[in-house]
Amino acid sequence: VCLSQPCICKQTSSVCPSVQRSESTPLGREGPEEPRRLGRAPEQDKDHTRSVSLLEQKRKVVSSSIDVPHARKSEEEVDMDKVTAAMVLTSLSTSPLVRSPPVKMGEGLNGSWKDGGFMPSSYSSSGYWSWSAPSDHSNPSTPSPPLSADSFKPFRAGSLSGPPDDALDEQDAGSLLFDEPIPRKRKNSMKVMFKCLWKNCGKVLSTAAGIQRHIRTVHLGRNCDSECSDGEEDFYYTEIKLNTDSVADGLSSLSPVSPSVLSPPPSFEHRKPDTSGSTAGSRNESSSSTPLSRSAPSTLYLVHADHAYQATAPVNIPCTSTACSTPSTHTAGFTPSTSCSISWQSPPVTFTGTPASPTHGRTQGFSEQRSQTITVLSSPPRAAGSLRKSRGEGKKCRKVYGMENRDMWCTACRWKKACQRFVD
DNA sequence: ATTGCCGGGCG
DNA sequence: CGCCCGGCAAT
Secondary structure (H helix, E strand, O other): OOOOOOHHHHHHHHHHHHHHHHHHOOOOOOOOOOOOOOOOOOOOHHHHHHHHHHHHHHHOOOOOOOOOOOOOOOOOOHHHHHHHHHHHHHHHHHHHHHHHHHHHHHHHOOOOOOOOOOOOHHHHOOOOEEEEEOOOOOOOOOOOOOOOOHHHHHHHHHHHHOOOOOOEEEEEEEEHHHHOOOOOOOOOOOEEEEOOOOOOOOOEEHHHHHHHHHHHHOOOOOOHHHHHOOOOHHEEEEEEEEOOOOOOOOHHOOOOOHHHHHHOOOOOOOOOOOOOOHHHHHHHHHHHHOOOHHHHHHHEEEEEEEHHHHOOOOOOOOOOOHHHOOOOHHOOOOOHHHHHHHHOOOOOOOOOOOEEEEEEEEOOOOOOOOOOHHHHOOOOOOOOOOOOOOOOOOOOHHHHHHHHHHOOOOHHHHOOOOOOOOOO
């Protein structure tokens, strides 16, 4: 349902580019996707044709991590000031995000992530994700699967580029922009919804206007209509996509990437489906960065540990419930439960770790610092080392990578020892 | 039939 | 030790 403010759309679109340009970062092949901001803006369709090339080009060159918050405001009253301010803020908060990963990597292992330098990209491109071969992909019970590709995409896309709208990627984006086989399928079977991020409210509405109103009245306690809002609602809801099919399809591509990228996918959990850059995006800076930054390092660890035959489990914070506790996450205190609540909808692609298993329990494996203490007593040290250890349930290297990619397994697995990468 | 991995063996 | 693998147990 498109809202009516053509003017806004226009305005934003014109503005964004400029911003992006300024912030350009060479991210070669990145962003398979558009950061689709709002679900609307059909009118753009038209000029796309002609502007496509331009955009495309721009996109490629400009990595822009900036997500310009299009003021979703529903009134034509948008103040340029506000918009500008928002953009500035956004860019400020966001940029570090994008930037940091590379840095980290650099110190850890240089060569490996070479190209792109941008984490996310490496990931996807590496195709590591193969969610295990063709065999099964989404086990409903498992937390992992569902939307891999899609959910994933939006996430990083959001941080990469800003303004383009759906219309854009509609057909070409994917294939055109990147050579990688990655995301290919998309759209279609996808439904955009708007989810309220307010603390304990998980309201999901199908229209932006609706959600805004909901937030405005229910949470912000404002009664007036959209006119008097200052757009703050935008920060409390996020756009989510529910897609029906598409599962880890793109991911399964698993092109044998050479050893360089060997570190599998440490944890990946993105709970954040949000696509909208501005909304959650900006303030998410902290939260979103978390996954990124975290993953990077963990990867490194993996590499090392791997060798040592004892890899520390990839830091995976099961979003299930714990994850939320990520310290950094709550920013101004209004951090809606982005992570958790949404997680299920947008399958937190917990590939690697998969450890996020619903069966909790494995949780403690690594996250001592969390608050888990409680549950502990019940099952402490299994009786003296007698039983065979019951057999971990999660997928281990073998299953994940398959026999054919044995070299990607953790050493322990290769030696037929207890897997250390995917510890239960 | 598969998988995870203990127990052992070999260099 | 690092590396493999027979073989058992849990799936």
